[in-house]
Amino acid sequence: MRVAVVSESFLPTVSGVTTSVCKVLGELRRTGHEAMVVAPFGAPDSYAGFPVHTVPALSYRQFPVGLPNPRVLGLLADFQPDVLHAASPFLLGAQGIAAARRLGVPSVAVFQTDVAGYAHRNHLGQATRLAWWFVKWVHDGADLTLVPSEASMRDLRRIGVANLDRWTRGVDLDGYHPNNRRDPRVAALRQTLAPAGEVVIGYVGRIAPEKQVERFRALRGLPGISIALVGDGPSTPLVARALAGMPVTWLGRLAGPELAAAYAAFDVFLHAGTEETFGQTLQEAHAAGLPVVAPRAGGPIDLVDHGTDGFLFQPDDDADLRRHVAALVADRSLRHRMGEAGRRAVLGRSWENVCGTLFDYYQRVIDEGLARRAETLVPLAQRR
Structure with missing residues (x-):
C-alpha cells in the first residue's frame, strides 16, 4: 500500500496530531508499506525512512499552520498513492483532500479539533456557524472521516457530515508502565x-x-x-x-x-x-x-x-x-x-493494534473506490 499523509502538524511541533502521525508512519514502515508526508515548513526531511515535503506556513500561537500550495497536487501525482491520510485537516489538509479527489485517490480524514469548544472559549458568536460550515466542507470531500470519540461523532452528525467511523488512538504500553x-x-x-x-x-x-x-x-x-x-x-x-x-x-x-x-x-x-x-x-x-x-x-x-x-x-x-x-x-x-x-x-490499545484498524480503513476506501470505477466502466462497455 502507498499512503500519502498530509498533516497539519508535524515535528518539531509536539502535539497529539504529531504523535499520532509519527506512530502511524512507524507502523507503515514496520509492516512494509510505502509512505510520503506533506507538512508545514520546519519539519525534518524524512521520518521513519519516508520523505517529508514541506510547504510554507504561518505561525499561530506557536504552531506553524501550513498554507495551501501548488506543490501539493504535483507531489501527490508523482507519488501515486493508493490512499491519502489527512491528519486533522484544515487549510493544508483541505487542499490535500481536494487534490486526491482530482487524481482519483480515495482519502481518509482524521478529525481532531473541538470546533465548538474553541468557538465558545473565543466568543466567536455567529462565526461559529461559519467554522462548522468549513469543517463540513472539508470532511465532505473525504471518502471517510474517522472520529476519536462519541462526542465528536455527535458533533459531526449534527452538522450533516456523512461517512463517519470510530478510530481511537494507541498508547505505548511498554514505555508507560x-x-x-x-x-x-x-x-x-x-x-x-x-x-x-x-x-x-x-x-x-x-x-x-x-x-x-x-x-x-x-x-x-x-x-x-x-x-x-x-x-x-x-x-x-x-x-x-x-x-x-x-x-x-x-x-x-x-x-x-x-x-x-x-x-x-x-x-x-x-x-x-x-x-x-x-x-x-x-x-x-x-x-x-x-x-x-x-x-x-x-x-x-x-x-x-x-x-x-x-x-x-x-x-x-x-x-x-x-x-x-x-x-x-x-x-x-x-x-x-x-x-x-x-x-x-488500555491493554488492548497498543499502537500495533490501533494502526492495524486504521490500515483496514485504508483498504476499505481503496476497495470502495475500485468498485465505483468498475460500476462506471460496465455501462461504457455495454454502450459499445
Whole structure:
C-alpha cells in the first residue's frame, strides 16, 4: 500500500496530531508499506525512512499552520498513492483532500479539533456557524472521516457530515508502565516533587488556553499535595500567576524515558480542559497505572470509567474537580485500585493494534473506490 499523509502538524511541533502521525508512519514502515508526508515548513526531511515535503506556513500561537500550495497536487501525482491520510485537516489538509479527489485517490480524514469548544472559549458568536460550515466542507470531500470519540461523532452528525467511523488512538504500553516506579530515576524525581511524602498531582500537555491548566488553582489549600506540570506553551505566564504560592514544580517539555519517569512519579493525573476530542495523555496515565480525573466532556467521557479508573467532574464546577481530587488524595488504596483498573482498560490499545484498524480503513476506501470505477466502466462497455 502507498499512503500519502498530509498533516497539519508535524515535528518539531509536539502535539497529539504529531504523535499520532509519527506512530502511524512507524507502523507503515514496520509492516512494509510505502509512505510520503506533506507538512508545514520546519519539519525534518524524512521520518521513519519516508520523505517529508514541506510547504510554507504561518505561525499561530506557536504552531506553524501550513498554507495551501501548488506543490501539493504535483507531489501527490508523482507519488501515486493508493490512499491519502489527512491528519486533522484544515487549510493544508483541505487542499490535500481536494487534490486526491482530482487524481482519483480515495482519502481518509482524521478529525481532531473541538470546533465548538474553541468557538465558545473565543466568543466567536455567529462565526461559529461559519467554522462548522468549513469543517463540513472539508470532511465532505473525504471518502471517510474517522472520529476519536462519541462526542465528536455527535458533533459531526449534527452538522450533516456523512461517512463517519470510530478510530481511537494507541498508547505505548511498554514505555508507560507501573513497573517504572521501581526505577531509581523515578525515586529521585519523587524526592524532588514530594520531599515530605506529598501526593503528587500531575499534568502532561501543552500549557495553552484550551488545556485550562489554570484551573489547578481549585486545589489551593488542599493539604498533603504537590503539583507537577509537564509541558510548555503560550499560557505559561497566565498559569504561573494563577498558581502563585501553590506547591508547583514546572518540569518543562519531556519526551521518551524522561516523560515515562514523570508519569511514574505521579500519584494522580488531572486534566482540566474541556475541549479534548480524545485525550491521549489520559491513556498514557492509565497505562502508567494512574487514576485520572478529567471533565465530563468530549473525549474523556470515553476514556474514563467514572468511579472505576478515575473520576469525571462537572465541566464548569471547580468545586467538583477539587472534591474528586481530594477523595483520591485521602485514600491510597482507592488510588491503587483505580490505577490498576486504568491499566487494564488500555491493554488492548497498543499502537500495533490501533494502526492495524486504521490500515483496514485504508483498504476499505481503496476497495470502495475500485468498485465505483468498475460500476462506471460496465455501462461504457455495454454502450459499445
